[in-house]
Amino acid sequence: MNEPASPQGFSHLDESGRAHMVDVSAKEVTARTATASGFVRLSPECVATLRAGDVPKGDALAVARIAGIQAAKRTPDLVPLCHPIAIHGVRVDLDVRDEGVAIEARVRTADRTGVEMEALTSVTVAALTLIDMVKAIDPAATITDVRVEEKTGGKSGTWRRPA
Numbered sequence: 001m002n003e004p005a006s007p008q009g010f011s012h013l014d015e016s017g018r019a020h021m022v023d024v025s026a027k028e029v030t031a032r033t034a035t036a037s038g039f040v041r042l043s044p045e046c047v048a049t050l051r052a053g054d055v056p057k058g059d060a061l062a063v064a065r066i067a068g069i070q071a072a073k074r075t076p077d078l079v080p081l082c083h084p085i086a087i088h089g090v091r092v093d094l095d096v097r098d099e100g101v102a103i104e105a106r107v108r109t110a111d112r113t114g115v116e117m118e119a120l121t122s123v124t125v126a127a128l129t130l131i132d133m134v135k136a137i138d139p140a141a142t143i144t145d146v147r148v149e150e151k152t153g154g155k156s157g158t159w160r161r162p163a
Contacts, residue, residue, distance in 0.1 A: 021081050027112040032153030035106045036119035038146035040127050042100040046138035050096050060133035061094045061101075068092035068126030072107050072118040079121070085111040087118060092126055100141075103127055104149075116148050 011022050042050070049055055057063075069090045076084040089108035094101050105122035107115040127143045134141060152158045 019081065021083070024083060024112040027155070029110055029112055030153045031108070031110045032114050032151070033106060033108045034114060034116040034119040034151045035104065035149045036116070036123045036147060037102065037104045037149050038123040038127050039099075039144045040101045040103065040130050041142045041144055042134065043138045043140065044098075046134050046141065047096060047098060047100065049137055050101070050134070055133055056136065057133045060130055061096070063133055064094055064101075064103075064126045064130040065092045067129035068103070068105055068122040071125030072105065072115075072122040075118045075121040079117050082117050083111075083113050085109050085113060085115070085118075087115070090118075090122060092122055094126065094130070101130060103130075114151055114154055116151055120146060120148060 014020050050060060053059070069092055071078075072090045073087050076082045087107060087109055089106075091106045093104045095104075103123050103126050105119045105126065107118045107122060109115050109118075123146050124143070127146070131141045131143070147161065150158070150160045
């Protein structure tokens with residue numbers, strides 16, 4: 001049953017303007033991916049501590065990577081209108097740079113709706129976890145530039161962020 005969108009054309013609003021979960025049951029199951037990225041700005045001292053592997057709480061990058069993977073799988077618990085879908089793969093990469101840590105998450109599924117929110121949630125929770133691990137070293141750590149870089153699959157096909 002495909003529910004009509006609101007008169008304003010928003011799929012997550014019904015005819016009365018109330019928020020609802022979109023019915024995707026009539027959509028075709030396709031392979032879908034989404035890649036998101038973000039950055040955690042850190043002090044030079046904190047970057048040096050990460051590079052040396054001397055973070056007092058332990059392996060901050062490994063813990064953040066696992067948190068990002070776990071977050072992708074829990075996205076519907078956090079984002080109210082997100083569909084619970086089967087996550088078939090999650091890859092989270094953290095790259096320590098002079099200004100901080102670049103984070104990229106790639107999420108894959110074969111389902112009726114995309115995984116952009118899962119990729120964004122993965123990056124955000126990995127960033128939050130990294131900050132939790134290093135906050136004693138750098139209480140001013142800042143998350144920036146969380147965004148979707150690319151999505152594939154579904155009716156709209158491939159989209160890439162313009163350069």
